[in-house]
Amino acid sequence: MKPAAFQYERPRDVAEVLDLLAQHGDEAKILAGGQSLVPMMNFRLARPAVIIDIGAVPGLGQVSRDEETVAIGTRVRHIELERPPFDGPLSSLLADAARHVGHIPIRLRGTFGGSIVHADPAAEWCLVAQALDAEMTMASVRGERVITAAHMFQSAFVTSIADDELLTEVRLPWLGGDWKTGFSEFSRRAGDFAVVAVASAVRLADGHVAEARIGAVGVGAVPVRLAQAEAALVGQPLGPDAINAASDVAGEEVDPRGDIHGSADYRRDLVRALTRRALS
Numbered sequence: 001m002k003p004a005a006f007q008y009e010r011p012r013d014v015a016e017v018l019d020l021l022a023q024h025g026d027e028a029k030i031l032a033g034g035q036s037l038v039p040m041m042n043f044r045l046a047r048p049a050v051i052i053d054i055g056a057v058p059g060l061g062q063v064s065r066d067e068e069t070v071a072i073g074t075r076v077r078h079i080e081l082e083r084p085p086f087d088g089p090l091s092s093l094l095a096d097a098a099r100h101v102g103h104i105p106i107r108l109r110g111t112f113g114g115s116i117v118h119a120d121p122a123a124e125w126c127l128v129a130q131a132l133d134a135e136m137t138m139a140s141v142r143g144e145r146v147i148t149a150a151h152m153f154q155s156a157f158v159t160s161i162a163d164d165e166l167l168t169e170v171r172l173p174w175l176g177g178d179w180k181t182g183f184s185e186f187s188r189r190a191g192d193f194a195v196v197a198v199a200s201a202v203r204l205a206d207g208h209v210a211e212a213r214i215g216a217v218g219v220g221a222v223p224v225r226l227a228q229a230e231a232a233l234v235g236q237p238l239g240p241d242a243i244n245a246a247s248d249v250a251g252e253e254v255d256p257r258g259d260i261h262g263s264a265d266y267r268r269d270l271v272r273a274l275t276r277r278a279l280s
Helices: 014-027 037-042 078-082 089-098 104-109 112-118 124-131 227-233 240-253 264-279
Strands: 007-009 028-031 050-053 063-065 069-073 135-140 143-148 153-155 166-173 179-186 196-205 208-217
Touching (some): 014 028, 014 050, 078 089, 078 104, 089 124, 089 179, 089 196, 112 166, 179 264, 196 264, 208 227, 227 240
Parallel strands (some): 007 050, 028 050
Antiparallel strands (some): 063 069, 069 166, 179 196
16 A cells, blocks of 8 residues: 655754644654654555654764763664664663664664654563663753653553654663673564563672663563562572572563463563573
8 A cells, every 4th residue: 555645844953843843743743764654654554644754854863872871862773773882781782672673674774763752562672761761852842851761651652752742862871880781582583573572681789689670571562660570689699599580570570461472371471481581
């Protein structure tokens, strides 16, 4: 199928994007990589009256870091995060997650911010953002605001972004050398959407877990933090016993629904197994 007729705009800067969003509101859609929007338009599941192409807007495609955070511009391509421009535990986590995003053609065109805004319940970047409590910067003609991942994802494909707002960047906390990260995903075939995926980050002090962050997708309408599993790890030496105990807690903590890809119990077992792998 082909998309319904639409007005095409290609602004030259962020200010022009925000003016267009203010003018057209919920009749407009942002086009970045188009890997989700264009198929939806072709099947006429989405019929925006106005397409705002941000491909020529400067300042949205950079990755930068300071002492406390890493800022990822909304137009950074998935493939760019397979080899982030910095070293360390966060780099490893981003690279591991990036390699699970679709197939290479999708990673070449699709964008980090586009995935966050699309809010697919199985999306790797939404999982990483939730696990690390990322901060999202929204811009509009009314000004800027920052919200956390916990307040960003409302339901499947639903976020707290207003109709006149543009996601400009996502900030992740910088993880120092005392952090360890892991990412594990199960899908039916390589490149398919995740049935379940788990991301983990733990900070060690004197051989014991001082802080833990564990997130999962595929167990609900939004990414979830596994707070009970995190608590089970804190204060423990990061060895097989602690990992197995925390993984069992993670499996009991989630409340998934069954579907054609697996029953609720099957998904709980996947959470246990993938949490164990991510932490290991």
